[in-house]
Amino acid sequence: MDLDLRKLRYFVAVAEELHFGRAADRLHIAQPVLSRQIRALEDELGAQLFVRTKRSTEPTPAGRQLLDDARPLLAAADATRRRVTRAARGAKTFTIGFMPGLTVTDAVQAFRASHPGIEVELLRTTWDDQIDVLHDGRADVSIVRLPIDQAGLTVRPLFEEPRVAMLPAAHRLAGKPALDITDLADEHLLQDPDAVPEWRDIAVELRTRTARPVPVMRSVEEKLEHVAAGRGVAIIPLSVAAFYRRPDVVAIPVDNLGPNTVCLAWVATRRSRLLHEFAALATTADWTQRRTR
Known part of the structure; x- marks a missing residue:
């Protein structure tokens, strides 16, 4: 049995939205059609993919495994289509x-x-x-x-380049020529802590790591807007700080921060x-x- 890529796309939409109605809207198809396609995929795989109640839709262990495998498979299919189309055009x-x-x-x-x-x-x-x-x-x-x-x-x-801490211009540490990573331990980090393991480890050790969620940010500009508004600090490469220089945030070197x-x-x-x-x-x-x- 060959996997149907269309059904896989439908499955991924449901798994990401955790709601059949929202997934159907995203796919621009009717919800009953989507439900039938998911049931057909479950029949083909011989596995239940979702536990569905009146209040929630959650993937089963088989569903979580399929989601992990489906994303790279669909990405590879998209890549193949793009490359074949490009080759056919002679581009x-x-x-x-x-x-x-x-x-x-x-x-x-x-x-x-x-x-x-x-x-x-x-x-x-x-x-x-x-x-x-x-x-x-x-x-x-x-x-x-x-x-x-x-x-x-x-x-x-x-190559490697230094990273710097971005702080609001009015921040209590903004006037320092350089910082130690411990200076930032009780600050709200506006990015995944795993991307700054030096901060993550110190914050855990000192039990100051905040549980506040990190806003969804898709650009450097968005991140710096949050910094300027006093919502937290960010660690970014020096060249990025130089490229996006602005008067309401400051870039400060951190002595024990890896490049x-x-x-x-x-x-x-x-x-x-x-x-x-x-x-x-x-x-x-x-x-x-x-x-x-």
Whole structure:
């Protein structure tokens, strides 16, 4: 029995929304149709995927396992479709993803000079999608900031840069020339604590880690708006702080905070000659062009 990708997409929508009505709206189909498709998928797999009551819809252990497997499978299918469509059109493009604060000019210009017949496209990414653009085929390579899930990827380090603490300009610590990570232990961190293990470990040790939720933020601009409003602090790479400089927030070095590692990544199963040629250029590129002041 072959898995039906359409039914998998329907399943993922229900598993993410945890509500058949909202999932049906998201998919632009009628709810009874969605329910029939999920039942058909359960029959094909021989497993119940959801426990459904009047008040809630929750995935079963089989449903949670299918969700873990379905997301990369659907991303790979999307990537295949994009690449086949591009090949059918005869388009000779090479797309490079890059994170905020990074200047990719040197590597891109070198690649364009050696491949004048290739159209190079640039795709700005975020913390949320910097590897998604690889798995779903939107980008051929991506210049990423660690940590990332490296499963299924080839990852090559490019350089490291310091990270700084972003504080409101009126913050009690804003006038200090440098901070110790313990200075921030009782602050509300506006990002996943696992992305700043130095803060996470100190906060746990001192029992000051806050249980307040972190707002959903999809850009550096949003994060800095929250900092400026006094809702918390953020740890970001120095080049990002320089690029998004503004008068109502300050960037302060943190002495015992590890650097951010910037890497080049691509899907490990791809064998494109262009990938490896760009990788060679990127590892020897002049990354001093990035803004650090």
